[in-house]
Structure formats: C-alpha cells, structure tokens
Amino acid sequence: MSFNKKFLWGGATAANQFEGAYDVDDKGLSTDDMLSSGTSKKHRQITKTTNPKLYYPNRIASDFYYHYKDDIKLMAEMGFKAYRMSIAWTRIFPTGEEKEPNPKGLAFYDAIFAELKKYDIEPIVTLSHYEMPLSLVNKYNGWADRRVIKLFANYVKTVFKHFKGKVKYWLTFNEINCGTLPLGNYTSLGIRNPGSTDYLNQIDIPQIRYQALHHQLVASALAVKIGHEIDSTNKIGNMIAMMPVYPLTCDPLDQLKAQREWRLKQWYCADVQCRGKYGSYCFPFWKKHRIKLNITKEDRRILEEGTVDFFSLSYYQTNCVTTHTDASESSGNLLGGAKNPYLKSSEWGWQIDPEGLRFTLNEIYDRYNLPIIIVENGLGAEDKLTADKTIHDLYRIDYLRAHIQAMKEAVDEDNVDLFGYTMWGCIDLVSASTGEMAKRYGFVYVDSDNYGRGTFNRYKKDSFYWYKKVIKSNGEDLS
Numbered sequence: 001m002s003f004n005k006k007f008l009w010g011g012a013t014a015a016n017q018f019e020g021a022y023d024v025d026d027k028g029l030s031t032d033d034m035l036s037s038g039t040s041k042k043h044r045q046i047t048k049t050t051n052p053k054l055y056y057p058n059r060i061a062s063d064f065y066y067h068y069k070d071d072i073k074l075m076a077e078m079g080f081k082a083y084r085m086s087i088a089w090t091r092i093f094p095t096g097e098e099k100e101p102n103p104k105g106l107a108f109y110d111a112i113f114a115e116l117k118k119y120d121i122e123p124i125v126t127l128s129h130y131e132m133p134l135s136l137v138n139k140y141n142g143w144a145d146r147r148v149i150k151l152f153a154n155y156v157k158t159v160f161k162h163f164k165g166k167v168k169y170w171l172t173f174n175e176i177n178c179g180t181l182p183l184g185n186y187t188s189l190g191i192r193n194p195g196s197t198d199y200l201n202q203i204d205i206p207q208i209r210y211q212a213l214h215h216q217l218v219a220s221a222l223a224v225k226i227g228h229e230i231d232s233t234n235k236i237g238n239m240i241a242m243m244p245v246y247p248l249t250c251d252p253l254d255q256l257k258a259q260r261e262w263r264l265k266q267w268y269c270a271d272v273q274c275r276g277k278y279g280s281y282c283f284p285f286w287k288k289h290r291i292k293l294n295i296t297k298e299d300r301r302i303l304e305e306g307t308v309d310f311f312s313l314s315y316y317q318t319n320c321v322t323t324h325t326d327a328s329e330s331s332g333n334l335l336g337g338a339k340n341p342y343l344k345s346s347e348w349g350w351q352i353d354p355e356g357l358r359f360t361l362n363e364i365y366d367r368y369n370l371p372i373i374i375v376e377n378g379l380g381a382e383d384k385l386t387a388d389k390t391i392h393d394l395y396r397i398d399y400l401r402a403h404i405q406a407m408k409e410a411v412d413e414d415n416v417d418l419f420g421y422t423m424w425g426c427i428d429l430v431s432a433s434t435g436e437m438a439k440r441y442g443f444v445y446v447d448s449d450n451y452g453r454g455t456f457n458r459y460k461k462d463s464f465y466w467y468k469k470v471i472k473s474n475g476e477d478l479s
C-alpha cells in the first residue's frame with residue numbers, strides 16, 4: 001500500500017467561503033463580507049461600507065452555519081478521516097479588540113468539533129483563512145500595523161486554550177505567501193490602500209505590503225509558540241500556495257527567472273516558517289525595490305523559536321515564465337504566466353498539471369524534510385444538476401484521479417513523507433477569486449446560484465461515490 005494506514009483523507013473549506021450567517025450570534029464583519037460578487041471577466045469589488053447595488057456572496061455562502069450536522073454526516077458517509085476548516089476570527093472577537101471572547105462563537109465551533117468527533121473525523125483548523133475583522137482594517141490598515149500581532153496572539157491564545165484536546169492539527173495563515181503578490185493586499189493582509197476597489201488590480205505599495213507580511217510571519221511564529229506552550233501535543237503547520245513555474249525555454253535566462261520566482265513567491269515565506277529566518281536572496285530583493293523592513297531583535301527571536309511542525313500546501317496549477325516577449329499568456333486567475341503547450345486548462349484558465357504536483361512535493365521535501373500534507377487541490381468547474389438531481393462530474397474525477405496518482409508516485413517512488421490530502425471545497429462554496437458559486441469544486445452540490453438564490457439543498461455528485469471508494473481502499477482503487 002502506498003499510503004500509511006493513518007493517512008488523512010478528507011476535504012477542506014474555509015469559514016468565510018462556506019459558513020454564511022455573517023451577522024448571526026454576535027459575529028463581527030470581516031474583510032470578506034465587503035467583497036462583492038464577480039466573474040472571471042467582471043472583477044470583485046472591495047467596498048468600505050455596504051453598497052446596496054452590489055451582492056456580497058460570502059455573507060450567505062453555503063449556509064454551513066445551519067447545515068453543519070447534515071454536511072458533516074455527508075463527509076462521514078464518504079469516509080473522511082479529516083476535515084480542514086477555519087475559525088472565523090470575527091466569531092470569537094467581533095472587532096478583534098474585545099477583552100472577552102464571544103461565547104456564542106466559541107459554542108458554534110464546540111458544536112462542530114463534537115459533531116466531527118462523533119464520526120471520528122480529525123479537524124485540521126486554519127487560524128486565519130483570508131479574512132480578519134473589518135474593524136482592524138478601518139483602524140489599523142490591517143497587518144500594516146504591528147499592533148495587530150498582539151491582537152492576533154490574543155485570539156489564538158483564546159482558541160488554543162478553549163479547544164485544547166479537541167483539535168490537534170492547526171495551520172496558521174492560509175496561503176501566507178499570497179502577501180508576496182499585490183493581490184494579497186486586502187485578501188491576505190487586510191490592507192486597503194486609498195483608492196483600492198478592484199480586487200484583482202489593487203493599489204499596491206510594496207513597502208507597506210512587505211512590512212505587513214513581516215508582521216504576519218511574526219504572528220504565525222508566535223502562534224506556533226503559543227500553541228506548543230498551551231499543548232505540547234499540538235501539531236502546527238504553515239500553509240503555502242504552491243505556484244510552481246517552469247522555464248518556458250532552455251534559455252538559461254528563463255531558468256534564472258524561474259528560480260527567482262520560486263524564491264520570491266513560495267520560499268520567501270516558507271523559509272521563514274520552516275527555517276526560522278529569511279533566505280539570503282531576500283536582502284538584494286529588498287534593496288532593489290527600496291523596501292526597508294523594520295525587523296526587531298524580538299521578531300528575530302520569535303521567528304527562530306516558532307518554526308512549524310509540518311508543511312501544508314495548496315496546489316492547483318503550474319505556469320511558465322520566460323524572458324522571451326513573444327510567448328502567449330495563460331489566463332490563470334491569480335497567477336498568469338506564459339502558456340505551457342503541454343498542458344490543458346480548466347474552464348477558468350488554470351493549467352492542469354498532475355505531474356507538477358509530484359515535482360512540487362519533491363521540491364518541498366528536499367528543501368525542508370518535514371512531513372507534508374496537501375490541504376487544497378481540486379477542480380473548479382461548472383456543474384449541471386440533472387432532472388434526477390445528480391451531477392455527472394467525470395471531469396472532476398479525472399482531475400482528482402490524476403493528482404492522487406501523482407501523490408502515490410511521490411510517496412512510492414520518491415519517498416516523500418506525505419500524511420494527508422484534503423480536497424478543496426468538498427461541499428460547494430463561494431470562489432475566492434471570482435466570488436461565484438458557479439465555480440464549483442465539491443463532491444456535494446449546493447443548490448444556490450451566484451446571487452444566493454436556491455434551496456441550499458445538498459446533492460451528491462458522481463465524484464462523491466468515487467472518492468468514497470478511494471478512501472475505503474486507502475487510495476489503491478482510483479478506477
């Protein structure tokens with residue numbers, strides 16, 4: 001058998017894209033509650049206050065808040081061993097600055113963990129998945145302000161203490177390296193620079209963004225330290241969006257460009273989180289871009305002491321880079337890059353590359369030698385609900401089969417220490433990049449459209465039965 005008997009098969013979601021109930025039980029407004037709906041052509045808008053002409057899809061999302069019992073039952077029926085989810089900071093501290101946590105927020109997650117325990121499903125909890133209290137954006141410009149580190153530390157202390165014994169696996173920040181991209185300003189770092197309204201074309205001030213990212217890296221290390229102090233059996237990982245790039249040609253200049261991208265897009269954060277300090281390549285990068293980071297002695301100490309126990313990643317696509325200007329662009333939503341002639345793309349232009357996953361796992365394992373878990377992977381596609389309420393999503397099965405096969409090869413042939421796989425959006429949810437419901441990932445269909453219209457009933461797709469078989473055979477039967 002390729003996979004260990006305890007391999008964590010499962011699925012993943014995030015509070016802001018899945019829970020809905022955005023103002024229920026004293027929850028505060030979060031950054032995502034101010035993101036309008038969009039499509040791949042019409043970009044999402046970031047608004048300061050509610051614009052009655054716009055629709056805000058994350059506010060209702062998949063209504064998990066009221067469906068959690070049935071949803072977890074469906075996960076159990078598929079045989080899930082693990083469920084990756086996130087806690088909404090705003091359910092626990094609605095503005096981020098309260099003295100006492102919100103008991104109703106804690107109670108909601110208590111109920112979730114109790115339900116998971118009933119079915120022996122291991123929770124894997126992200127402390128911060130692309131959201132923060134809106135109040136901290138208004139007051140501090142998000143992570144741009146060092147004071148937010150303390151507020152976050154208070155939040156994580158509260159949840160580590162309260163959920164002690166109920167959760168063993170934790171992730172600090174979702175796709176923390178999104179902060180190395182201009183897109184990460186609002187989504188990842190809570191920075192809303194004056195005039196920033198277009199989600200995919202935000203006003204970017206690299207000096208502010210990289211300082212904010214530094215604060216977040218310190219907060220991540222602090223969370224690891226706090227989590228270990230509160231319960232030494234806690235396993236705490238990072239979460240990196242792996243955005244692998246290949247050189248488009250064998251021109252050495254393309255090779256150098258690809259290497260630079262690997263460093264600045266994924267290793268920049270991962271090195272700090274796994275090795276406890278910035279890579280040497282960061283210094284010339286900061287100098288070239290006139291970025292002057294305020295890194296205190298205390299920060300350095302925290303970074304060194306707060307390295308992670310394991311490496312977690314999301315993986316969807318790869319891209320190419322080139323110094324040759326005549327190459328055509330791929331239209332990967334967040335990433336772009338040159339088109340790879342050997343790969344096909346999803347409906348949303350993301351280049352599908354299962355072998356790239358094996359390559360990526362090897363790169364990570366060679367570099368850090370830490371246990372690895374894939375906490376996001378999957379295919380966003382338009383699903384058609386048939387008259388008899390099923391969905392024949394062979395395309396999704398094909399995508400997942402090829403990626404799990406690549407994982408197997410990484411384990412069998414390359415000896416990578418991989419301990420789990422949680423497929424992204426196991427039950428349909430709102431897309432992060434476009435705010436659509438139509439970009440579906442799930443094994444379970446949620447009857448709601450891009451504007452929250454529908455019954456919110458759940459329907460099993462063909463992939464539901466397929467994944468059940470995969471889990472039952474511990475990844476041996478992919479047919």
Ligand code: BG6
Nearest residue numbers: 174175314380430431432433434
């Ligand atoms: C990852 C995020 O970037 O990709 C998720 O962690 C996101 O929040 C997922 O939903 C898929 O991207 P999208 O834009 O298709 O939802």
